Amino acid sequence: MTIQLIDLVPGTLRRAWAADGTCPDLDVYALFRAHRVAAPDRIALVDGAGTLTYAELDLRARAAAAGMRALGVCAGDVVGVQVPNGRDAVIADLASAALGAVALPFPAGRGVAEAVSLLGRSGARAVVAAAEHRGAAHARDLLAAAHLLPALRTVIATGPHEPPPGSVPWAEVLSADPCAFAPARPDPDAAARILVSSGSEADPKMVAYSHNALAGGRGNFLATLIPDDVPPRCLFLVPLASAFGSNGTAVTLARHGGCLVLLEHFSPQAALAAIREHRPTHVLAVPTMIRMMLDQPGTAPLPPLTALVLGGAELDAATAAEAREVFGCPVVNLYGSADGVNCHGGLGHDPGGDRGPGVVVGPPDPRVAEIRIAPVPGEEYGEIIARGPMTPMCYVGAPELNQRYRTAEGWVRTGDLGTIDEAGRLRLVGRLKQVVIRGGANISLAEVERALATHPGVREAVCLGVPDTVMGERLAACVLPRAGRSLTLGELTAHMQGLGLDRGKHPEHLLLVERMPLTPAGKPDRDALRELILRAR
Structure with missing residues (x-):
């Protein structure tokens, strides 16, 4: 079953962005191949197994494409990829692009029920999955669930562990002759990748992106953070299979001819060691990861960076200032999502002293996404809406989401609330969906998290609602204290009272954590935190 993916952006706009050079109008593999021809000996990838040049990576990608074609993968087919950060994930990505197939990466570590949901709703024909990853046997689990996936023909098992019976070993796929393979030349406005949301819906949303939206729109975002046009060297601490990680293969490699520095699993110690050893220009991470790195003893001195690029969650001013000092580079707080919005302040952004509403994001870039504010009845601020070269085609298998x-x-x-200020900058004020309804009153989680983050003893704060028989919901704060600090609920609410935050928005439960739990995509795990709070109550 080949799914039908309809582009909801008018075709005249897509063609205009290609005609004026905003988008490259080439498919992802063709862009990558151009860098391979121009600089075959340039390092394309660094991981735990060593380095690969553009020529070496290209040979492996063509071999994988030939092997997958022999298994029946055709242009337009969806290929799932559940592989940790490393060369196998990049090779699978490039091989899918070379076949004209649609890659569906999702992070290793996500359970089989979610994998079955993603593969089933997308009609995936094949999946490349880790034989084993941190105790999870993804390939084996998918084989056991194959009866739930009538479109799935092949499970390809990667990694050093023994492939389960019934799977195709990755080594066998890579043994195909790369010289016999002729790449497809898909329409640049056709689907190249399906991005998966972090799971705020009942089932994670899947969003289809074209070659031009990835390499063009998202590629233009990264271009603004490369001041000297030298190919970037990007350390990805987020999974390449996340929406943020889609800036890896299609953007860092194919669009900009850069180098990927990859860790199979994040830890603050390994991340700092990678910066010292591999000297990246850019580090892409979520704020929680940077907080964990800042709390490591002996963080400084570090080699110079061009930028820390942080997304997936808001970044408080105190952490941003500390990170700028310790890492010695600009800190770019990216507002973006899999759904198709992107905005940031650039390398020179410093919101210090700003007293306006919400958080200053930066001026929207029409070469990435134009941003407008749509009125919302009953709300002081409007909803942020976006459309531009990076806008995705559509949601996959979910017409109701479209x-x-x-x-x-x-x-x-x-679903986010914001405003465009007099300087033309986007300000993020809140979220329509991330609220707690306490006794009929809406409480913005983002507003309370920002207030908590200003307390000198708070390293990180995540708020969420917990059920209550009287009020419906009550607000809980999950707080990671700074080293050596002990916090109480009374101390935090007094701080918020001093900030002028309405008493009805004060947390009524406090959970202190020694380490913030993360999802496989690298974001704070709100479900795990909610379970800890309910258990403590």
């Missing part, structure tokens, strides 16, 4: 989040003209409704 109706809910896309307009007839192709704009994406983000």
